[in-house]
Amino acid sequence: MAQSNWGRKVMAAQGYMAHRRQIEVGLWTLFFSVQWLAQFAVASLENRDGDRGFQSWEFLVWEGSSILMLALLLPLLLAWDRHFPLQKGVVGRNLAIHLLLTLPWSLLHVVGMVAMRTAIYHLEGGSYNFGHWPAELFYEYLKDFRTYCLLLGIIYLYRFLLVQLQRKTHLPGRPEVGEPAAPVKRPERFLVKKLGKEFLVNVQDIEWVEAAGNYVNLHLSGRVYPLRDTMAKLLDRLDPDSFVRVHRSYIVRLNFIAEIEPLESGDARIHLENGQQIPVSRRYRDQLRAQVAPA
Template sequence: MTTTPAFDYSRFQRWRRPFEVGFWVVTVMANTIFNGTVAWFDAVYRTHRASSIEPWIWEASSSLVILAMVPLVVLATRQWPMRFDTWARNLKVHLALSVPFCLVHVGLMIVLRMLAYAAMGSRYHFGDDWPLELGYEYLKDIRTYFLFVALITGYGFIVRRLQGEASLLAEPDEGPPVEPVDRPERFLVRKLGREFLVAAREIEWLQASGNYVNLHVRGRDYPLRATMAGIEERLDPTRFVRVHRSYLVNLDYLTEMEPLETGDARLTMRDGATVPCSRRFRTQLRERFGDTPVGA
């Protein structure tokens, strides 16, 4: 059973990284322009307590540090995702992470401002009552941190909806299971409100990605909420082999194994894609095939 998706995810995948980087750059830049304009009217136009360039130095220095820290927030949300089943536990983690987020932001922001002021022949002063100033900055930073977490979480949810998310078939309430629970033959994929089945034998390889394992099927990746070790136990060992701590491959789709100088190997799949093979698993793979090269 297959469906024809209205959204061309494979095309989006080619532009996904530039889109994501561009989104954060444009978002932070727009915020800088907005906040800089407000600060200019407040500190220059109304009160005349700063020169015309100073509000832009304040906002630009803050924004540059914030932009540089976005990848760290992305990593944090992958490690401690905010889902319906994990938010209560992981909320505490993110509250704790907001503190170093603020400290790093303020520290690097001050350094950039000091350098900018020094270039103008002046000196930057953070404030006479620095604990109060730091508390004020934290109130802004915790709002920024959780706004980023919300944006990243929401974006990830939308991408998984467009991409499709795999799960094991549920055991029926009555009657025998459709298939052996310990060795599933099919995976259920939900995509844009539709459901279809993916045969386990059609999975070309699997890759661990945070709290998910991506099932690669005919050029598409379907995330499965599971650990690599857990899903490896449920796949047919005569067909699926671990080749890396983050990769499992289907031997039916493996065509070539290229040794590397490091002792590792590069595996080539039937569709031309390459998968890393660590030295430890390379030895096991060669033993499995004897002395005959894979793909010969």
């Protein structure tokens, strides 16, 4: 029974991943719709006596234009996060960049929603007055700063949950019973030289590897260590249960893979847990699938 329940959970998780993009669009649409209705309800209750001289449709337009602009700006926020991910080694620098990006984010939000409101009021035969721009911009920025942080937090929380779901769908089956294979001795660490110094790099800390001429760059926790080696020779020295080659120029540690995104070209793209994206060529795609989800 427990195995059956586990199987149903895995099938449900695989179903979610198969329709992930459509579900994500639906969830974001639901999120912004609820925000719109909730803010409209609050504004209407505050004006339930009509003593402020505004009509209900005006609150609907105000809140709707604001929420719609936030929805339109969401892809921009995602693009900024791809360029400045909050990952180990660069979190401080990129967090400061995100704080600066709240300024153009707020400005775009305000300009866009004011343009929408002005157009709608014009169609109604009236005019829209945003108020004193310096004061209103500062007021809107305080709200937009909070919203930016909220959306970014939701994105990272969702990615964390997605990683857990991805792991659930790719759990390897039980190993077959048989004679144990002879253990293969593999290095636990590499000695690399960088900036005139020598460093010991633990193999278990390597997240991904990139070819660089006569060297390979070992990436771990936002740092890069060059090792004089070829991709083929390095792969022979790495544990095949932990590392997989996905491109002639890239090797990835399996435990750091958060998502495999298929592309229309037949290639794919790997999203690591730290937000890094790695290309997967068609030549290595089947091998990747076999190692991620062995039969």
